[in-house]
Amino acid sequence: MTSIAIFASGAGSNARKIIEHFSHHPKVRVDLIVCNKPNAGVLNIADEHGIPTLLLDKEQFFRGNAYVDEFKVDDIEFIVLAGFLWKIPDALIHAYPEKIVNIHPALLPKYGGKGMYGNFVHEAVIANKETESGITIHLVDEVYDHGKIIFQAKCEVKKDDTPESLAQRIHELEHKHYAKVIEQLVS
Numbered sequence: 001m002t003s004i005a006i007f008a009s010g011a012g013s014n015a016r017k018i019i020e021h022f023s024h025h026p027k028v029r030v031d032l033i034v035c036n037k038p039n040a041g042v043l044n045i046a047d048e049h050g051i052p053t054l055l056l057d058k059e060q061f062f063r064g065n066a067y068v069d070e071f072k073v074d075d076i077e078f079i080v081l082a083g084f085l086w087k088i089p090d091a092l093i094h095a096y097p098e099k100i101v102n103i104h105p106a107l108l109p110k111y112g113g114k115g116m117y118g119n120f121v122h123e124a125v126i127a128n129k130e131t132e133s134g135i136t137i138h139l140v141d142e143v144y145d146h147g148k149i150i151f152q153a154k155c156e157v158k159k160d161d162t163p164e165s166l167a168q169r170i171h172e173l174e175h176k177h178y179a180k181v182i183e184q185l186v187s
């Protein structure tokens with residue numbers, strides 16, 4: 001059984017889709033939800049599904065062991081970032097080589113890097129009058145949004161789009177593809 005930890009900072013709609021996809025899966029299980037925001041909606045989703053949660057301490061995460069020992073004791077084999085807004089420390093990346101994946105709400109390498117998350121991404125895409133956007137699923141390395149691209153899917157950017165309407169279209173792509181791409185990666 002491959003044990004997955006999902007890292008998230010927000011509402012958790014992607015986490016919910018991934019949990020649902022792997023519930024009753026013969027070979028893959030979501031065993032932990034890791035979060036850095038005590039009031040994040042993803043923590044309620046974890047509770048709904050009886051999945052243990054870990055609320056990160058900033059000092060230990062960035063200046064300690066990055067929780068590597070805890071994840072190894074819990075037999076976590078694969079890490080999925082789903083709207084996680086802190087930078088993954090090098091120690092955790094080195095402990096999980098090519099086993100940390102992220103979803104970004106744009107077509108990297110454009111619209112990535114520090115500060116490019118959530119609606120900030122969609123605002124930039126709209127401000128630049130792009131006619132298309134999409135999602136990128138990539139391996140995580142030491143630089144924001146720089147790791148090997150595994151999957152991309154595109155959608156239209158409409159002339160009257162707001163960041164919210166574009167986010168909704170992007171979410172539909174994320175919910176359609178992320179869990180299936182994870183399944184291919186871990187199998």
Ligand SMILES: Nc1nc2c(c(=O)[nH]1)N[C@@H](CN(C=O)c1ccc(C(=O)N[C@@H](CCC(=O)O)C(=O)O)cc1)CN2
Binds near residue numbers: 085102104116117143
């Ligand atoms: N080592 C890595 N860590 C993370 C990556 C990565 O590729 N390598 N991806 C991000 C996810 N992400 C985009 O997909 C992303 C998330 C957050 C930021 C950002 O600028 N964060 C702010 C802090 C925001 C907050 O604390 O609320 C910042 O660093 O100042 C950029 C990109 C996850 N980690």
Ligand SMILES: NCC(=O)N[C@@H]1O[C@H](COP(=O)([O-])[O-])[C@@H](O)[C@H]1O
Binds near residue numbers: 012013082117118
């Ligand atoms: N750069 C990272 C980033 O912007 N990630 C984005 O955060 C959202 C989380 O939504 P969710 O909490 O509903 O899954 C998702 O759209 C994801 O692509």
